[in-house]
Amino acid sequence: MQHAMNSSHTDLATHGAPTPGASSVPAVLDQYQIIRRSGDVVPFAPQKIAIALTKAFLAVRGPQGAASVSIRETVEALTNGVVRALLRSRPEGGTFHIEDVQDHVELALMRGGHQDVARAYVLYREARNQERAAAKKKAAEDAAAAATPKPSLHVTDHGQRIPLDQARLEALITAACHDLNADISPAPIVAETLRNLYDGVPLAEVYKAAILAARTLIERDPDYTYVTARLLLHTIVREVLGRDVQPADMDAAYADYFPGFIQKGVDNELLNPELLKFDLPRLGAALKAERDQQFDYLGLQTLYDRYFLHVRKTRIELPQSFFMRVAMGLALNEDDRNARAIEFYELLSSFDFMSSTPTLFNSGTQRSQLSSCYLTTVADDLGGIYDAIKENALLSKFAGGLGNDWTPVRALGARIKGTNGESQGVVPFLKVVNDTAVAVNQGGKRKGAVCTYLETWHLDIEEFVELRKNTGDDRRRTHDMNTANWIPDLFMQRVMDKGQWTLFSPSDVPDLHDLYGQAFAKAYTAYEAQADAGELKLFKRVPAVDLWRKMLSMLFETGHPWIT
Structure with missing residues (x-):
């Protein structure tokens, strides 16, 4: 209803167009005008009354009823009546207000017995009045708000209060x-x-x-x-x-700042003094400030949080000087170290190549440990075990990732010759490894990363695959480190054949750890024969499919152990 009436009722009798009813009203109307709500004065166009009435009937009675001959005749009669009433009130000519015209339309509908159309017409007029009032009020409020002076904000900069x-x-x-x-x-x-x-x-x-x-x-x-x-x-x-620099001025700022940055890093024992022997003005001039625009937010925030050098929590490194510092560290032993540093810088700063984290952390520093990963095998004695844990801590301190082979360590229940007792197996020590990785978190820059490997024939393998579970005894869980399972071909063959798999303590089968392929299969089946003959007391036999299913279940549940 409102959509159908909107265009005609608002501008009733303000435009001219040939419509039903126009032929029955006086032809000379140029002495009459309409005053719109905006105050504008426009010529009187009675055919708009017919348009408004037609749309009113259309909205209430539907398009079929409104298009009938009787409705067209009714609209024509109502239009003529409204026009005659208006002209009688101004026989000498004059102006009508838009509201007066709409009042006459409303009255004509009521007198003609069209109460349903008149009622909708009245409700529509009232709704439009309320909308106009609300809009006028809002406009007044907006004007008042715009006219009200806003309180000026002040900021504090170096202890001074300024606008x-x-x-x-x-x-x-x-x-x-x-x-x-x-x-x-x-x-x-x-x-x-x-x-x-x-x-x-x-x-x-x-x-x-x-x-x-x-x-x-x-x-x-x-x-x-x-x-x-x-x-x-x-x-x-x-x-x-210590100041704002416009992007257009950053190339010059980099060139001026770079030699002082290297000197400051050396003075604070962060950088290798060998870096002072480079042609620092030449390297500073080679920095390309526009490459700072390549960073997305996460990349730059990560560099700021973890990689940029700082003195008492204040950063002394900018993105391009960071890349050049790394490049200088890589070029220390080159014949033409300045040219090679610029060459490495071009690769790094353009993102065509990116070094690993330890290289980015440590290149050019006092301890330029650049390697990412360290693989160690843990010896089967208490001294060897704790030496391995100590090595983990020292390597992790300077951002190394760790891979520990624990397969040689004897299993739960194996005899300890020195004390004539029984071993607690691998798992209790792995808890210590896990907590060491948490405590020595790569120099305070990121979490320590360690992965423990065990072969599938180790007697502790069933507990090993559960290390990352969120249930069970937490003293036998390692929530912060990775685990991986070294699987021999023979195990997969037993799975496919639905055969049995035998678990051993490495203290009883010491050569299995170093064997693979046919040599492993031959030695493994020989140890199984010894177990069957009673020559090996500590072993366990399980269906290979059951162990495989447990490994896959833990992999889906926890993501570990990785299958290797």
Whole structure:
């Protein structure tokens, strides 16, 4: 109803068009005019009354009824009646207000016995009046709010209270959105940033608020991750250089800052003094500031949190100087170390190649441990076990990942010659390995990473596959380290043949650990024969399929042990 009436009732009798009923009203009407609600005065167009009435009948009685001959005749008669009534009130000509015209239409409908149409017409007029009143009230409120002076925000910078330079903040955010897709707009970032500020906010918090505001928009459009990264880069530059630097000036800033950065790193015993022997001005001039724009937010935030060098929690490293520092460490033993450093820098900073984490952490530092992984075999004695755990701690300290082969360590129940007691097996020691990886977490920069390996024939294998379960005795669980199961071909053959599998203690079968292929199968079946003959007392025989099913169940439930 409202949709059908909207266009005609609002502008009733204000436009001219040939419609039913027009032929029955006086032809000379140019001495009459209509005053609209806006105050505009327009010529009187009685055919609009017929349009309004037709749409009213259409809305109430449907298109078939409204199109009938009787309805067209009714509309024509009602239109003529409304026009005659209006002209009688102004025989010499004059103006009618739009509301007067609508009153006459309403009265004509009632007198003509069309109460259903009249009722809908009255309700529609009232609803439109309320909408106009609400719109007028809102417009007045908006005008009042615009006229009310907004309280100016102040920020605190180096202990001084100064007005917030909003134009500068907006320019920073706009620059961060530059050269991205057309859907990236600074407006929502500016609005959200200002909404989260308060009078006296530290200036650093203003920039942090902008970063957080941009970060919330990444789900809307992935390109906002680059906006967020650029805003974060601005705060990093302020922290490292102590001042704002425009993107266009960053090449010169890098060149000026780089030699001092290397000197500062050496003075604070963070960098190898050998780096001072490089041609630092040449390397500083080779830094390409525009490559800072390649970072997404997560990448740059990770570098800031874990990789950039700092002195008492204040970063001294910027992204391009970070890559050059790594490149210099890699080039220390090259014949032309400056050229090779620039070459390595080009690879790293363009993201064509990226070194592993230990290299990025340690290259060019006082302890340039660059390797990622260390594989060790644990000896079957208490000294060897704790030497291995100590090595884990020292290697993890400088960001090494660890792989420990525990297969040689005797199983639960095996005899200990020195004490004439029985071994507790591998599992209790693995709990210590797990807690060591947590305690020595790669120099405080990221979690320690260790993986323990065991072969499938080891007597402790059934407990080993349950190490990552979330149920059971927590003293026999290792929630923070990885586990892997070395599987011989012979085991898979027994699974397919639905055969039996025998578990041994490595103290009874010491050569199995170093054998593989046919040599392993031959030695393994020989040990099974010894067990059958009673020559080996400590063993266990299980259906191979049952052990395989348990391994797969734990793999699906916990993700471990890895099958290797």
